[in-house]
Structures are given as C-alpha cells and as structure tokens.
Amino acid sequence: MTTPDRLLPLFTRSHGGGRSSMTCQYRCGNACDQDVPNTSDNAYFGDLVAAGVSRRAALRAGSAGAALVGLTAWSMPSAAAAPSSPATGAGAGAAGAGRAGSSALGFTGIAPTPANVDAVKVPEGFAWAPVISWGDPLFAGTPAFDFDNQTPAAQREQAGYNCDYVQFMQGGPGDNGAHKGLLAFNNEYTNDELMFRGVGSSADLTDEQLEIVQAAHGITVTEVARRNANSPWRWVQGGARNRRIHTDTPFAVDGPAAGSVHLRTSDDPRGERILGTLNNCAGGETPWGTYLSGEENFNQYFNATGAPDPQGRLKRYGITSGGRGWERIQDRFSVTKEPNEVNRFGWIVEVDPQDPTSTPVKHTALGRFKHEGATVTLTADGRVAAYMGDDERFDYIYKFLSKGTYREGDKRHNMGLLSEGDLYVARLDGDGAADGEYDGTGAWIPLVVDGVSKVPGYSVEEVLIWTRLAADRVGPTKMDRPEDVQPNPVNGRIYAAMTNNSARTPAQIDEANPRASNKHGHVTEFTEAGGDHGALTFTWKIVLVAGNPSDPQTYFNGYDKSEVSPISCPDNLAFDAAGNLWISTDGMPGTLNHCDALYVMPLEGAEKGRLQQFLSVPVGAETCGPVILGPDSVLVAVQHPGEVGNASPDNVVSQFPYRGDGQPRPSVIHAYRRHGR
Numbered sequence: 001m002t003t004p005d006r007l008l009p010l011f012t013r014s015h016g017g018g019r020s021s022m023t024c025q026y027r028c029g030n031a032c033d034q035d036v037p038n039t040s041d042n043a044y045f046g047d048l049v050a051a052g053v054s055r056r057a058a059l060r061a062g063s064a065g066a067a068l069v070g071l072t073a074w075s076m077p078s079a080a081a082a083p084s085s086p087a088t089g090a091g092a093g094a095a096g097a098g099r100a101g102s103s104a105l106g107f108t109g110i111a112p113t114p115a116n117v118d119a120v121k122v123p124e125g126f127a128w129a130p131v132i133s134w135g136d137p138l139f140a141g142t143p144a145f146d147f148d149n150q151t152p153a154a155q156r157e158q159a160g161y162n163c164d165y166v167q168f169m170q171g172g173p174g175d176n177g178a179h180k181g182l183l184a185f186n187n188e189y190t191n192d193e194l195m196f197r198g199v200g201s202s203a204d205l206t207d208e209q210l211e212i213v214q215a216a217h218g219i220t221v222t223e224v225a226r227r228n229a230n231s232p233w234r235w236v237q238g239g240a241r242n243r244r245i246h247t248d249t250p251f252a253v254d255g256p257a258a259g260s261v262h263l264r265t266s267d268d269p270r271g272e273r274i275l276g277t278l279n280n281c282a283g284g285e286t287p288w289g290t291y292l293s294g295e296e297n298f299n300q301y302f303n304a305t306g307a308p309d310p311q312g313r314l315k316r317y318g319i320t321s322g323g324r325g326w327e328r329i330q331d332r333f334s335v336t337k338e339p340n341e342v343n344r345f346g347w348i349v350e351v352d353p354q355d356p357t358s359t360p361v362k363h364t365a366l367g368r369f370k371h372e373g374a375t376v377t378l379t380a381d382g383r384v385a386a387y388m389g390d391d392e393r394f395d396y397i398y399k400f401l402s403k404g405t406y407r408e409g410d411k412r413h414n415m416g417l418l419s420e421g422d423l424y425v426a427r428l429d430g431d432g433a434a435d436g437e438y439d440g441t442g443a444w445i446p447l448v449v450d451g452v453s454k455v456p457g458y459s460v461e462e463v464l465i466w467t468r469l470a471a472d473r474v475g476p477t478k479m480d481r482p483e484d485v486q487p488n489p490v491n492g493r494i495y496a497a498m499t500n501n502s503a504r505t506p507a508q509i510d511e512a513n514p515r516a517s518n519k520h521g522h523v524t525e526f527t528e529a530g531g532d533h534g535a536l537t538f539t540w541k542i543v544l545v546a547g548n549p550s551d552p553q554t555y556f557n558g559y560d561k562s563e564v565s566p567i568s569c570p571d572n573l574a575f576d577a578a579g580n581l582w583i584s585t586d587g588m589p590g591t592l593n594h595c596d597a598l599y600v601m602p603l604e605g606a607e608k609g610r611l612q613q614f615l616s617v618p619v620g621a622e623t624c625g626p627v628i629l630g631p632d633s634v635l636v637a638v639q640h641p642g643e644v645g646n647a648s649p650d651n652v653v654s655q656f657p658y659r660g661d662g663q664p665r666p667s668v669i670h671a672y673r674r675h676g677r
Helices: 021-028 046-050 207-216 460-465 467-472
Strands: 126-133 163-169 180-187 218-225 243-245 250-254 273-275 280-285 291-295 348-351 361-363 375-378 383-389 393-395 397-405 421-430 439-449 482-487 494-498 522-528 537-545 570-575 581-585 597-601 612-616 622-630 633-639 667-673
Touching: 126 218, 163 291, 163 633, 163 667, 180 280, 218 291, 280 375, 280 482, 375 482, 383 482, 383 494, 439 460, 439 467, 460 467, 482 570, 494 570, 522 570, 570 622, 581 622, 597 622, 612 633
Parallel strands: 163 280, 163 622, 250 361
Antiparallel strands: 126 667, 163 180, 180 218, 218 243, 250 273, 280 291, 291 348, 348 361, 375 383, 383 397, 397 421, 421 439, 439 537, 482 494, 494 522, 522 537, 570 581, 581 597, 597 612, 622 633, 633 667
16 A cells, blocks of 8 residues: 655654653653652662772763763774764664665665654555554444444444554464464554544543543454455454453453452452453463453553552552543542552453453463563473563563463463463663673562562562562662563564663663663563573673664664664564564654654674664554564554644544545554565
8 A cells, every 4th residue: 555645744742752742641641741650769770889880980971061871881882873864863874774685574674754754654565554443343233433423332343442562363263274364452542632523632521432432442353364465464344253352341350369359349349350451552472372461551541539548559550640531430440439440450461362252361470560561482391481561661570480381282271371370570780891782690589489479578469469569679670661571482582672761860870771861762682591481590681772873872783883774762572583673663753753663673693783674654653563474574553643742633644544534543554565566
C-alpha cells in the first residue's frame, strides 16, 4: 500500500520525555509530571565504589553552565561521527542509512522520516497493508465500524483500540496450509479525544462513551488469511477462534496470592475472580502456544482521592487522585469505595488463543508491578524462565523460575508452570574503566524461593502484591525505564530495552545507566552464567547507547557511527531467524524530530552494531509489537496514529491506515517484499 506524504505543522511538545501532551495523558497518566515513585535509598554508585572509581572521577562536567552529562570512566571507543542537521537531527547516519545486504532481509535502510509526515515508509522493493484496524468486525453478526455511531455492544465485538504487543501463530485448529493463521494483540489504552467528536478530555465523556472506552481496552484475537505467499495477511471476520477480551471479561487468579484478603472486593469476596485486564502493553509467547500480556500503567484508571495510604503502597505504584472518570459508572475504580480493586491489576495474564471459551488467568507468582510484558524460555533442566521489566523511571528488572518443568505436547500441564516458582530482581555491578565499555557482572536477588519470602518483614503474599516495595528492600539496580526483556533464540543471551529516564541526575548515574537526563535510552545484553537461564548470576554489557550518531555519548556495539541510523527510545525487541536484534521505538518525535520506527542491528559478524532503519510509522504514532515472520515479512502494530496535542476528529492529523474514512485507526500492518512486481 502506498500513499502520498502528508506534511503537517510541527507540533509543540511540552513534556520532558519528548512526548505530546495527549500521549502523556492517556499512555501513563502524566507519569513524568508526578514524583518518581521509587524513593528507596538504593545506592547508585555502589558499583563505582566497588571498582575503585571516585565519584569525582566518574562525572564529567560540561562547559560553563552546562549539566553534568556522562561518565568519563567508561567513555566509548571513538568512531566516525557525522555532523547533524539542525532541522532534523538526522546527521550522516541518515544519509548513510544502509546498503543492500546489510541485514537478514537484504534491504537498503531508509532515511529517518520527519516527525510531521503522515505516511508509512518501507524500503525499496517492499509494500505494506493493514491486517486489522480498530473497529473491524470480528464476528459474523458484528456491525461494520461506524465512527459516528459507536456503541458498547459493537465495540465488544470489534477490534480494540491502541495495538501494542502482537503474536502470530500457525499450526492450530483451522490453520489448513501456509496461508491461514491466528493473530493476537494487546489493546493498551484509548485516546478519548480522538475516538469521539466534541470531547476535550475524559471528563467530557458520557456514560455510554465511557462504556465504549472500557470495551476498547484489552486483547483482540482473530484468525487471519492470505491469498498466497506474495500477498499480505488479512483478518477473517467470523473466524472460529476470534475473540475480544475487555474490562468485563472474567479472569481466574492463581498462584500464592490467589484468594488473598488484599484481593477481595464486594463483588468478589473470595479474591479469585477478576473482571477485565487494563493497559496491556507487551507480552510473550509460551513454548506451549499461549499468549502472555503485561498489565502496565493500570494506576491511571483508579481515583484515589481521599484514600488513606499509611504504608505508601498507593504512592509507590503511582496511584493518586485523578483517574479517567471510570468511577462514575463503576465503583470499583474508586479506591475509597473498593480499596482492594486496584491490587487486582498489574499482573501477567495468560490467554489460550486457540480456545475462545477458555478463561484467561492472572498469575500472581510473577509479581505485581507495571509489567511491560513477560518473555519466556527454558532452563537447562527444563524449567521456565520468564523475564520482565517494570516500566517506570528507576525501577527494576525481574526473573521468574518455575518450580515445574516443561513437558513437550502436554499443554494442560504446561499451562500451570507460571502458577508456582521463584521470583528474583536484578542487581547490576559495573567493572570500572579498564575495558572501555559499559559492562560488568550481576546477580538475581531472591524475593520468593521455594514458597518462602526472602524479604524481611514481608509475607509471600505481600512480596507478590507489593513487589515494588519488597524489591526496594533488597538493593536491586534502579534502571532507566526497563521495558521489553527478550531472550535471543540464536545466541541464548537476554536483551533489555531501557527506553529513557529524563529524571536521572548526574549524581545518579552508574555504569548500568550511564547518562544523566537520559532521553534516548539504551539496550543491555545479559549472558547468564554457563549459558543457563536458570543461573542466578550473569555478565552484562550495553550494546546500544541510543541517540544521534554524532553525539559522542552514543555507541553502536563498536560499529563505525558514520554508517548507522539515528535512534531514540527503544521499546519493543524481537529477533529474526539469524538472531539479529529488531528494535521498535516510542518517543522519537520529541527527541530526534523523527517519526517512530523499526530498526535491525546484527549482533555478530562484520556487521555487528550496524543499526539500520527498516520502517517508519506516521505522525503521532508509535511502533510496537514487531513480529519477524521471515526474510521478507514483518508484522508491526501502529499505535495511536495522529496522537498530538491539538488533534481531534474535526482537526485530523493522521488518516492512517488511509482507508478513506477520514479518521485515524490504530492497526496491525504487514510489511512484505513485492516479489515479481
């Protein structure tokens, strides 16, 4: 699919993280305008002291009046850097965006797209098409999407709103041949001002519109098909496995905290049945074929005005006054009326996408925090290791190890593996200046092991329900918004995206988070001891320090920076069959003045570190959920197109996916090589 570029005015951004005010409001409840929830006294410079590096030597002062911005002790090896353009910040990294054959796809990297362009850009020789968009009907009797005549009943049977994590599956019932499959994706949040005319904020929504908004959250599952290997995937209306999971869908609760007094409410006095899932961000696919989804910024949906917080539990999770008005139609979103309802969100949920009648589960054994997602792999002895990031400034990276072991072909058994096991949180220690890299050793600090709490003063239930506070007590490393944490199936290492942290001060930098006011983020590689995901120690190394390649602080795994693309705010990670790292971004319009994009970076060989841009999404949109289907085929979720501060249905900023209906519709798209055309 091709469309002419639509150039729009560059919009003023008022938030320190670089996002538009609309993004900050609906994505995370203006988290960057709130106090940092983590006020624990974990030392930032413990690794520096251990390495014998003084704080004075570790900090580098800028010119007179400038902020302290980096670490001299671990300055990166010099590499060629090109001058940047004041207009775009692109630099020669954009001009030298790539040469054919530089990645597993063999594409020529594209130049960065200016942030005000309303278009999807793909490499020469590729095309793209929408697979499914917000409002597309899922069932045989579901009405077609009608922007000006939405209803709660229709939305519960239509594709949900903002799409994030994407999972593509084949080989299930009904997948006859290579041209049928199953697609599942998260519906993270809604842009209320873009969904309805005449709405200036969530406070303006009618009760019916609030119901529509609630129904647009959750998870969408749909069968997909294509005509042949050279055509795009497309959703199938009426597919036997199609399903919508939303805020009124019943969930079971399992694990050590199931039935806890802290999970009981008026409607669920046993604490074993929860309605709905909220703010589903990333996720993970299990070896037994189920779908994991992380409940992330759930805090913003609850109004805590007047609620007591003597132990600081609400504050540590960012649950304050406000909310999005949902308490107007359901008391459970008022913390004063239902104080335990908020504890029922912030979990990893598991869905069997092959069975639309199955009850999804919230797994308490994996802890409660702002889950970006959970990605799983197997240990040497057959247990499940799940890696998780807590997407908040100065929060932590976690690992879960199952008690039971995986049984090939025994789905019923395997679906219980996330119900019982051990939970750990990561400490990263730097090794100092000797090797000229940001790297070191680390350990997984126990929180719960063999059903016993390892946190003084906390029961197992308390560790799992208030995981953030429990982790604060054992001294993990405060990270720069750890988001996706992904195992690489080829080299066996773990890769974690630190999206950014503009709140980190010069006094708070350490080797694992080496920049103050870190607006661009970085990617860290973990190697578990002995190559075993069941190990409790590891080594680590930062393989990407994002930003404009002309910035001396950036680093691309040692590659010549005149040959790489600019990148900022890494978010979701994925791998192709060769083990190359794919990175989607969230926030580049406000940091580099580029549209968000999808990149690939080889991790081995002569091209190691040569980051190239594959795709860019339209103005106001975020790139999410990349799935690398093969050497010529990629699925991407285009989330919140047109999400800029002054946009509305009567002031349309993006018309993506350009289906002629005049309004932006978040969509999963398929980018594919045009063979024989």
